[in-house]
Amino acid sequence: MLNRLGRDIATYGLADLVFKLLQFAVIPLYSQRLSVAEFGVLALLQVSGLLAGIVINFGVSYSVQRFYFDAEIPEERRSTLVTTGLAQLLVSGTLILSVLGLLLHQGQERLASEYLLPWSFVLVALLTVLPDQVAQYSLDTSRLQFSPLRFCLIALVKNAIGLLLGLWLLLEYDMSVLGLLTGNLAAALLAAPLGLWLIRQDLTLRIDSSYAVMMLRFGGPFVFTAAAYWVFASMDRWLLAELGNAVEVGLFSIAFKFASVLTLIVTAFHQAWIPIAMRMARDDPHYRQRFAAIFDTWFFLLALMALALALFADEVMMVLTPQPYWPAAPIMAIGAAAIAISGTTQITSLGLTLEKRTFSIAVGAWLAAGANVLLNILLIPHLGATGSAIATLLAYSVLTLFFLWGSQRHHPLPLHYGRLSYGLLIVVGALAAPLIPDGPLLGPASTALKLSILLAALLAAYPLGVITPAFLQQLRLLRKPVS
Template sequence: MAHAQRLGKDIAIYGSSEFIFKFIAFAAFPFYAHHFSVADFGLWALLSVSATLLGYFANLGVNQAVQRFYFDDFSDDVGTAVIVSTGLAQIFVSSIAVVTLAIAVCVLFAKATLAGYGISQLLLVLAIANVIPDQLLQYCLDVLRMQFTPLRFALLAFAKNVLGTALALVLVIRFDAGLPGLFLGVVFGTTMAVPLGLWLIHRDLGWKLHLPLTRSLFAFGFPLTFGSVAHWIYTSIDRWMIADLSSSLELGLFSVAAKYATIVSFVIAAFAQAWTPFAIRLFRDDPEHSTLYGKVFALWFFVLSFVGLGIALFSREALMLFTPADFWPAAIMLPVMASGMVLYGTIPVSSLGIILSKRTTLGTIGTCLAALINFVLNLWLIRQYGAMGAALATLITYGLLALYYLVWNQRLHPIALEGRKLVYCLLIVGITAALPLVDLGALTARAFMIKIGVAALVLLGAFATGILNRSMFEPRSLRSLL
């Protein structure tokens, strides 16, 4: 019980901070929807996923390596300050190098990107430039999680997610600056937050490099880069493939649906922020960790499934209330995309076996297989079904990848799976994915009551299967999370 309470506190403190501020940034979407066209959202998506890919090369797995070694015992001359400072230096140098090279390439191919995709050189440079401050801020957030300093973490999460969005909104709405204004605001906002991040982690900054440690961090993290690139392929390459194989309208609608589906990813990030360090520490300190892992896995899977179902049920209402009519067709893809995200969200728990055994190459193999499968599925399904084909490809890929991690986890560090509960969660995912086949209507009292009824039945099923119980909602249990 004590471990469960500690995990709950960690999720409430670290996860909710990141979730709340990311959701505030997400809330800007309706404002953008009234200033951008559907095609503009497609361009935004292409630039964003491209910047994400560059970020993986800039990071080189350093964040994960520092997290892995942060609690280990080294020699007297290698403490946490040396570990953090060495990792920070690596990220700063590699980010500068990657961004400089990427901008040079963009200058050479500026005419081709403008003619082929309508992306100007200014937009490319702004999107790429944000990689440096974004990587530094994410590194600082990860260090603050290791330090278990909730107020500092919340402050930096606010600066990282809200400042850039606020500036972007001013430039887009007040000055009608369009997509360049959006990216310019984000660049300024994240850059302004970097000094704050460095100050907040100052207790672990010794400003001293340790070359042998650099090699250790690189050896652990570099193989993860290939996995990160493969991860980018199966999560992001579909945007580029839709742009090439379908139309700008389909790309825009897919990007809008993906934007709403990111609500599930916010929940995943909130959980993962607290879960990973907690799970590693539990593995070290508690011989009964396998049982708790199993209970967390079942409860977490249900939470994800219920969130995904809620998003899918009310996707049309959300789009009709907050966006112009041109955006509404994106609702048909949202249930499929949300279902895929739910399956993907189980990986933070099911990947523990690979992390704890330090067999990171297995993660790389899994993500590479997922990338290949996703590419082939997109090539086939986008030609036939357009953006919906890409959504189906993502759902299948995420399901297979989740299964891959679970199988390896049970081979390396088995957890006590609770089969009946997991089957029930899979049933919810199946219902969610099938919702595009059922027309429940939208913005009518009858449709609203039907959807509320479906959600209520799913909750009752969670109590019937034992996933939820009354003790979880007793005042004493709730106070333990505060």
């Protein structure tokens, strides 16, 4: 099972890797053709589309993942479960987006004057939401079928085609933000039917109302949970636009865009981890020890990657973007640390998920969301985009600590707090990285110093007890198949 986890992380990560590499490759082109303010406008539309997707999904994807392997669902009835979830998504999406479109049309003058969002931008973004969610639903189902190659195909059509088409419209026709949005819409319209065709083995003409009720009861709280995630992951853009300006939104957005190379790893882990963790909890009597060992390794790797991004944030910004974007480098360091902390929630929340305590997950998410909004309001007027990044980091910290507390109460794991503490120490080092004096760009002395810090963080793991002979032996045992 652990071997499969590693293989699936690599395979699922491939699709995201190609997409992220394309994203990084086009950032210099975006920064040459889009002003910092226009980059901020694009970010506002993207995060708003994410919220709309959360609402219309109504927890259906979470429910299908939870019950697909449940003993109460016979294997021959899985297609009915998946089809029922798809029907819920289509009905709720059509109704909610229609109402939302009418409301936004009424406020189009305010959107254009205060947030630089013309109605054409808003309309294209709205039209993208439902086909994009259908494609995402197909992606989630392909993971449950343990079909990573199908997943990669859907993901590449959904992401890469939209990116390349939008870039072509930007460069060839100078369509600015509208061209990028149009590319996303076209890709979603292609990926949705392709995804449904690829998961057709789990689709049928039957819909079960009892499954619908079961999924609504389980998944409903996830709407509030996911909305809370959106608040502390995306509301900062809107607060920056309201309390600052579009330039601050642009700096914050491009910093987190570069830091999202770490999100690539987190997403690949999540996509492989959830189905395997559910099956491991069902089949392996020693799954708690295995989960704890995976947590140790996972947090250490996240922290080490965050440190690497933070150390070389200046170089990344100066090489890949024009000078108006360079002030985003310190924000990128904070963003990397925030993403590293957020990646731990996939394990710290696991006990609550296994105990079906979705309400507790929602409470934790809204607690973190409230902290994020409050911290943004307090910090943005004084620190701008940097203050917003600090607020995001602290919000993720509140979230994962709450999940850890709840999981250890209801479904405890034998955690190794010493090893976890060293990962936290490395994250603190990432936050301190911008304080290192700047030298010449990629100068030998500066580069050697940063590489030395990174190497020391890696090597110190052994004498400090984060990696021990017993721990290495445990990892070797983890490679044994689950009995």
